[in-house]
Amino acid sequence: MARRDAGSMDRMLTLELVRVTERAAIAAATARGRGDEQLADQAAVAAMWTELNQLDVRGRVVVGEGEREAAPKLYVGETVGTGEGPEVDIAVDPLDGRTLCAKDLPNSLAAIAVTRRGGLLNAPDVYMEKIAIGPGYEPDLVDLDMAPEEVIERLAAAKGVKPDEISACILDRPRHAKLVERVRATGASIRLIGDGDVAGIIYTTDPEATGIDIYLGSGGAPEGVLAAAALRCIGGQMRGRLIVDSNEKQRRVAERGIEDPKRVYRAEDMVAGDVLFAATGITDGSLFAGVRSEQDTATTYSIVTRSETGTQRWIRARHRTREKWPSTA
Numbered sequence: 001m002a003r004r005d006a007g008s009m010d011r012m013l014t015l016e017l018v019r020v021t022e023r024a025a026i027a028a029a030t031a032r033g034r035g036d037e038q039l040a041d042q043a044a045v046a047a048m049w050t051e052l053n054q055l056d057v058r059g060r061v062v063v064g065e066g067e068r069e070a071a072p073k074l075y076v077g078e079t080v081g082t083g084e085g086p087e088v089d090i091a092v093d094p095l096d097g098r099t100l101c102a103k104d105l106p107n108s109l110a111a112i113a114v115t116r117r118g119g120l121l122n123a124p125d126v127y128m129e130k131i132a133i134g135p136g137y138e139p140d141l142v143d144l145d146m147a148p149e150e151v152i153e154r155l156a157a158a159k160g161v162k163p164d165e166i167s168a169c170i171l172d173r174p175r176h177a178k179l180v181e182r183v184r185a186t187g188a189s190i191r192l193i194g195d196g197d198v199a200g201i202i203y204t205t206d207p208e209a210t211g212i213d214i215y216l217g218s219g220g221a222p223e224g225v226l227a228a229a230a231l232r233c234i235g236g237q238m239r240g241r242l243i244v245d246s247n248e249k250q251r252r253v254a255e256r257g258i259e260d261p262k263r264v265y266r267a268e269d270m271v272a273g274d275v276l277f278a279a280t281g282i283t284d285g286s287l288f289a290g291v292r293s294e295q296d297t298a299t300t301y302s303i304v305t306r307s308e309t310g311t312q313r314w315i316r317a318r319h320r321t322r323e324k325w326p327s328t329a
Contacts, residue, residue: 013086016055017112018278018304018315024048024094024110025280026298026321029291032283033104040101044094044110044282049073049080052090057081062120063091063113063222076122087117091226091271097196100283107199107285113229114276121225121270124252127243128221130197133214134204135235144239144264148179148216152186155214163187169200169212176217183216201227202279203286205234210286218243228270233277233305234312238267278304296320 027047031040045065052059052074059081065071074080074092081088090112095101097108113120129144131151137158142151156163164187170176172192183190191212193200197219203212224240231238244253244261253261263269280302281288292299298321305312 013055013057013114014276014304014306015313017114017276018280018302018313020048020051020055020112021110021278021280021302022300022317022319023051025282025291025300025302026319028095028101028108028110028282029293029298032101032291035102037098037102041095041098045071045073048092048094048110048112052080052092053082055081056085057114058083058085058087059090059114060088060117061092062089062122063093063225065092065094066125088114089117089120090114091120091222091229093198093223093226095282096198096223096226097282099195104283105194106283107193107196108282108290109196109199109279109285109288110282111198111226111230111279112277113226113271115229115271116273119271119273119275120229121265122256122258123221123225123270124242124249124256124258126221126249126252127218128224129218129241129243130201130224130227130238131214131216132201132204132227132231132238133236134207137237139237141237142214142239144241148182149186151214151216152183152188156188159213164189166213167191167207167211169193169203169215170217171195171197171200171219173217179217198223198227198230198279199285199287201238202230202234205231205236206287212286225270228265228267229275229277230279231267232271232275232307233310234303235310236267238270240265240270274306274308276304276306278302293321 024044028044061078064074093111100108166188201215203210283290289301302315
């Protein structure tokens, strides 16, 4: 593979990046529906790690599988790539929606984002308040400090519809019970998802296809950074704020060099500069079809996009594989 200018992220890297998510998705799909979240996750992590280390980059994992002590591969701070080419920071989620994959439920995917060095928020493993809407709205239309009722009303007015024509996506968690109650009181509908809030936020970028206008609620901060990368490329608005409600979480935040834990981050604050983003479906979903397997082949469905150009490539690829697929007899 030809060497590249160490200061650039060229279009060839954009196309190579989707191979990383394709391999992770294919590996995770071999454990799809088997009820073993750990098996699916380990397969996806191993495949993504192997593929990343074939890229001509000097990569550093900023958003990954956890701290080095808890994650043998793709841990925060790990160096990946061949050691040639541009210096980049990387956010990975080899399997967004572990439970979804294990139960063969919709909307699990593999995702990755790449920026030039220093472009990603070094998010600690804590929860983050999140709100996201798709493209085409005036800046600062919605914010985390607005009441849910105001958010729905403002979004409906901007869209030119009544609140009962707005659909929100919220993680199905006990902590969101009051939020769900208040959103439903406006007349808006809610799609509760059991897992996978990276996908949930991406849904807002294409409401006509997904039926989702807005994402609300709290989820993992690392996943928030990856979702922000997707919105930087595909379009949309997002706000995020870390939830730091214990001494242990304060320690994690301080270790990442975050001086103001109450700061509200926009997507461009979490992911700065030029960013590449790729995702591949593992199970069928609203935007991505899942991996299709047949004997020694697998078909994948992916998106790869770049913020600098705004180009979106939707890729259907057929792969020869050696994976052992579960019996469908």
